[in-house]
Amino acid sequence: MRFIVAFPLLLLVLVAYNVMAFWEPGSLWAEATRVNMMSGASLALQWADVLILAALFLLFVEVLKAARVGSLTIIDHIMSTGVFIAMLVEFLLVPQADSAPFFMLLGISLIDVVAGYSISIRSARRDVAFGMDGPA
Numbered sequence: 277m278r279f280i281v282a283f284p285l286l287l288l289v290l291v292a293y294n295v296m297a298f299w300e301p302g303s304l305w306a307e308a309t310r311v312n313m314m315s316g317a318s319l320a321l322q323w324a325d326v327l328i329l330a331a332l333f334l335l336f337v338e339v340l341k342a343a344r345v346g347s348l349t350i351i352d353h354i355m356s357t358g359v360f361i362a363m364l365v366e367f368l369l370v371p372q373a374d375s376a377p378f379f380m381l382l383g384i385s386l387i388d389v390v391a392g393y394s395i396s397i398r399s400a401r402r403d404v405a406f407g408m409d410g411p412a
Contacts, residue, residue: 281341282348284356285334286385289327290363293381296323297372304377324377331384338388342395353392360385 296303304324311319341352363382366373 279348281344282351282355284352284359284388285338286331286356286381286388287359289331289334289381290359292330293327293378294372301372304375324375328377328380328384331381335384335388339391339395342392343399345396345399349396353389353396356385356392357389360389
């Protein structure tokens with residue numbers, strides 16, 4: 277159960293994007309849902325939009341996970357960095373990944389990596405400071 281905490285959640289979005297882009301070309305641009313607004317307008321969401329919203333939600337969860345202190349946090353950061361590198365390589369080399377939604381997912385992954393390391397360093401520094409302030 278503890279190793280689920282170290283799993284990089286943005287990998288799920290990467291897998292979902294690849295499934296949609298490779299197995300069903302064009303499905304990213306298909307309408308996922310339509311919402312009728314009170315103004316009378318209609319908001320159509322495509323599957324690419326849904327993936328970006330899911331990635332933003334998972335980014336929030338990843339930032340919460342980064343606030344913990346422990347050995348699994350380091351593994352989570354390393355795996356998140358691996359997901360970012362895989363996404364970057366895919367963006368540069370794979371024709372199916374040359375889209376604006378994938379570029380946004382790549383940016384979200386970069387924010388995950390930078391925020392994860394920054395929050396962990398800050399939390400670890402605070403942990404050490406409290407440990408040194410106590411009675412000897």
